[in-house]
Amino acid sequence: KIRIAILASGTGSNAEALMKKAQSLNSVEVTFVLSDKVGAGVLEKALNLSVRHFVVTKQSDRREHEQRVLNLLREYRIDWVFLAGYMRLLSLEFLQTFNGWHGGNSQVVNIHPSLLPAYPGVDSIRRAFEDGVEESGVTLHLVDEGMDTGPQLMQSRLPLEAGESLADWSVRFHKLEHQTYTQFLELVALGQIPTSPFEET
Numbered sequence: 799k800i801r802i803a804i805l806a807s808g809t810g811s812n813a814e815a816l817m818k819k820a821q822s823l824n825s826v827e828v829t830f831v832l833s834d835k836v837g838a839g840v841l842e843k844a845l846n847l848s849v850r851h852f853v854v855t856k857q858s859d860r861r862e863h864e865q866r867v868l869n870l871l872r873e874y875r876i877d878w879v880f881l882a883g884y885m886r887l888l889s890l891e892f893l894q895t896f897n898g899w900h901g902g903n904s905q906v907v908n909i910h911p912s913l914l915p916a917y918p919g920v921d922s923i924r925r926a927f928e929d930g931v932e933e934s935g936v937t938l939h940l941v942d943e944g945m946d947t948g949p950q951l952m953q954s955r956l957p958l959e960a961g962e963s964l965a966d967w968s969v970r971f972h973k974l975e976h977q978t979y980t981q982f983l984e985l986v987a988l989g990q991i992p993t994s995p996f997e998e999t
């Protein structure tokens with residue numbers, strides 16, 4: 799099986815969608831969920847789905863923190879890291895070490911609720927809403943050391959409907975994120991990840 803680790807800091811709705819989808823597929827598994835936050839909702843979701851889960855809290859030294867995460871990724875022979883609301887940046891050193899185990903191929907992906915490069919960072923849905931945009935969307939991308947940067951793999955648009963509230967739009971956002979991420983997981987499971995989007999343009 800292709801072995802996936804999900805890194806998440808918060809509620810974990812994306813992680814939950816991925817864990818459920820993986821449990822319906824033969825060729826992939828979510829080997830573990832890792833959170834940097836004690837008590838994060840994602841941990842309970844993993845528990846409920848009988849998925850192994852770890853907490854690696856913030857260390858005074860970022861390298862020390864990343865080393866602990868890398869140790870788990872190596873111990874469990876993880877093939878892909880899926881970030882799902884993981885609110886920490888990964889260093890170039892971390893990415894080079896992990897990707898180096900996979901022949902240098904970038905194997906860390908992230909989902910983000912905007913049409914990147916617009917609205918990186920936190921509160922992207924609300925900021926787009928408050929700017930009065932007509933549409934935003936969801937981006938799945940390979941992770942580099944920047945914040946929500948890196949080569950894009952998939953993008954789905956989400957228009958704001960007339961009179962739609964931020965709350966309603968957010969619900970549709972999260973559904974679209976879950977669809978996009980699970981679709982990507984299926985492609986990984988089928989070995990159908992196209993290689994061309996992986997090239998930096």
Ligand code: GAR
Binds near residue numbers: 806810811946975
């Ligand atoms: C998701 O909307 C995800 O795209 C976003 O955090 C949320 C986590 O929700 N990530 C970022 O903003 C990354 N910059 P979840 O815990 O319910 O999956």
